[in-house]
Amino acid sequence: MGGKITCTLGEVKNRADFIVYWGGNPAECHPRHFSKYTLTQKGKFVPLGRKGRTMVLVDIRETPSARAADIFLQIRPGKDFEMATALRAIVKGHPTDAQVVEETGLTVAQLDDIAHRMKRARFGVIFFGMGLSMTRGKHMNSGAILTLAAELNAFTKFVCMPMRGHGNVTGADVVLRYTTGYPFGVSLSRGYPLFNPGEFSTIDLLVRGDCDAALVLGADPGATMPQPAIDHLTRIPTIVLDPKVTHTSRLARVHITTAATGISAGGTAYRMDEIPLPLRPILRSPYPTDEEVIHRIRTVVATKTPWIPQPLATMANA
Amino acid sequence: MLRITGGRVYDPANGVDGVVKDLCIEDGRVVKNVESGRTINASGMMVFPGGVDVHTHVAGGALNFARGLVPENQRVARKFLHGGDRRSGIGGMTPTTFATGYLYAGMGWTTVNEAAVPVLSAKHTHEELHDTPIVDKSCLLLMANNEIVLDLLEAGDLERARHVVAWMISAAKVYGVKAVNPGGVAAWKWGKNASALHESFEGYSSLTPAKIVSGLAQIVDDLQLPHPLHLHCNNLGVPGNVATTIETMQLLEGRRAHLAHLQFHAYGGDSWTTMRSGAAAVAEAFNAHPNLTTDAGAVLFGDAVTITADGPWQHLLYQLTGRKWGNLDVENETGCGIVPYVYKDHNIVNAVQWAVGLELLLLIDDPWRVFLTTDHPNGGCFWRYPEIVQLLMDVDFRKEQIKKLPAAARERIVLADLDRQYSLYEIAIITSAGPARSLGLSRKGHLGAGADADVAIYPEQPDEGGFLFSYPRYVIKAGAVVVEEGDVTAVTEGREFIVQPGYDSGIADFIRPLFEQAYTMSFENYPVEIERLKRPEQITLRPAE
């Protein structure tokens, strides 16, 4: 079934000699990725630094990141799943259809070369970005890259890591997992956690109009989501907690300005490789922290009739 | 104040074997007498010191990684509903934090030792333990593949290695030292393993797993840590690993050590087709080495999730089974591998594994040295411990289960020849008194005056179709009644035990440049701030001169 084979970034810094960036533009979106973790540092086992590494960039267009690449593979839009699936076959020595492969914009020879380099690497890593996870195929694109990396471990050491989005998205993932068992898209309506992406994930809930109130913290759906989702947020009571007045704030019922985490508010953030890092605020803010605001809301909610969900015999376990 | 009256008390640490006597509790401790307060009538019930789980995986990066891999398990797992001061959660093989506390307490277990913590993500472990209610906790720090330490061991600089280990323990805010597949997890950073005790491994030239084991055992003893080196031996799960295990015991002569989940290290044969029980040989060697303790790591048929720092083993399991696989290597320190798995009673290898855990528990003579665990969730879930208790106490029940195994498996085990039955007194030892003593927690595992008032009260007969020990009538934690009639009725917060070993304060300057090379964060951010721990209780140690 595949899996997730990964490591913390120090492993990449010290060992990786073959780095693939797929569907991401780190030069602009993760600006210190090359210099801190992947390309320029002299690693304990990569003493030559940049010269001891090969970097491959796979993307639909030549971004500034391509300048840093040794090999740039310009793939046609919407063909990442096909390319990764073909690579899975090629790595195992199984046949592919050359003509269909070439619909990806790359030739069989190019894929053979990449597969060969991957297997010959001492320590390979694929970083994949939102160019993969947010385009047609979505989680299956991510799954394809992850499975490819897992299968390469039959030949050499290979890991794979998503390039996470901004803010403390990894922290939210970690905390949700340990408190509810699931990383996102969690419903607590039954009194215990339920998970089903597509049913309980944010965009889908909003587009279908399945919720009748919204609290938005540290995000700006009003700027990024499809119009039907934005329309729904406008219809229902929406509350925003943010240091800035955002697009979402403008359509919300209530906006509460809070202190900026990491600048005026402390806490813990999780890096993309799930390492917890303490946040040390350096400035004072006149505004309350997100945490204080949530506590105050909960205090008021606690004065209302308590919600005691009952187990329903009709929903037996599967 | 609380008086428990009329119950049959089992308190092996104080030699009490099923005597009907009162137990008095005040201010969270057992006392000789109380004048007032609540009385619990425990007639027809058994009174045990709260269970102590010496080896489990319930909090931190590896376990949380596992949670994310198995949403299908969570979906069918026991549900904990939100209500009152009860938080919602999911049970199953990788319980969520709140549910972990409710599940352990609900069984009468009150102290839990998280067996594998990397320094780098220790903050995460403490965060999860912070959210694990009721039970008291301790944790063990992964050291046997820490390359800063390994480099020192290879150079023969044991003294400096000791200071580094002590600094790490202090930085991570933990209780003891864990060694997993020494050298093997470091070799896995290059996709290799360390299978030979006296041979070096990838990345090193003269350092061997044996030298890591001896070195760390000595360091732990020199630091006078209350719990000995806690060791997951090389070659876990490999047919024929009996030899490695016995050789490791020989290496540890003259030192204290605790061998983790011994079942996984007691296989004979030389391949998957010839794999058989090696429990007899391992038990014999173990019996002859009184400096050692161990925990069973028993297997139960059904679903499990294997979570271990033994990365190479998990890659192999993935290739053998085609199941899901998770892996996370941690820079400089360790790694983890995860493979969700099912133990099937018609699978010959699984049947042998099931037998081996029980054989070890029955063939090891001294119950004070062998403790009840399943290496949760590797061999089975902790909330199934009562099933193992039944298999140990009831030889007829055990033999019935053996008959259900495939004939080819029955030929490879000795379990059918073993007639020993554990008494309740011995069960109290292997589930509470023994592990408490091994952990060096002097107020745990007994019911004498001064003990922490952690008490589990069970009916003398199990419920219809159930197991003894599954549903305590009452559980008391630090003197508060937290479980009544099988329901968590009060949610208290436990403590976290940590040690502060002595070390040369200059060692931080030695570590810093090595840290800056190996890691990718600021050295100042590496240690765990004490404020992250909920109710820490620190034991300050002095190193041997």
Add this chain to the structure above:
Amino acid sequence: MITLTLKNAPHVPLEAEALSPDVMATLSNEAIRALPVLLGKRQRRLDDFFHVEGEASDELAIEGDAARIKWIGRGMTRGRISIAGNAGMHLGAHMSGGTIDVSGNASDWVGGEMSGGLIRVAGNVGGQIGAAYRGSHTGMRGGTILVGGTAGLEVGMRMKRGIIAVRGLVRDFAGLQMKGGTIVLGSGAELRTGAWMMRGTILSLRPIPLLPTFSYAATYVPTFVRVYARHLGALGFSIPFEESDGAYRRYTGDTSVPGKGELLVWSPHGA
């Protein structure tokens, strides 16, 4: 026969697994009306939303737009549900027997992990029909799902046995990681059909784009197609099998796994 007429459309999804023949077969009218349903987080009574006529029957007739009503027929083992209108998510999930008929559209997860029985939706369905729930190794293990309209993503994902037949266009990933069973695509599918399949048959009556890990094997009419045609024909779904009309181009794959699945693409004569 129990007739349930929707009187108040829920403004957020209503979770109503109580709407099942197994639940209602022995209940009085009063007990049926008191059955619990969940409106978001609030537990309500069934008759807050439905007029209920009849009792103690395993035949249910639901009338009204139940597009927001989830888990209808969950785990049912017998009897019949007819919905004159639309149905919400998880229709017939985990069912092992009985029949569900929907005159309108249904949503995602129709027949999720079902093991038997028949579901017929005249209109369109969403995605993940007959599929495995997230993380689960296996989807539908038996039974039949027939769709008159279109279907969404991941139709038959990880199914092991059973038949899914969709008359209209199907979106990406039909037959994803399939382990067995049969999917019939009456109007073909969009991308990535049969991705990572291990075993099983996907029969498409229109040409479909193929992954690079499928290869052409032969052109013929496999014998079993006649058998399936008869079976599906009795259920109102026709598939061609006469050699005079054409043949199936067979592709095997997915070599990335490697799998032994087959795609059969109908190629009419003269095409």
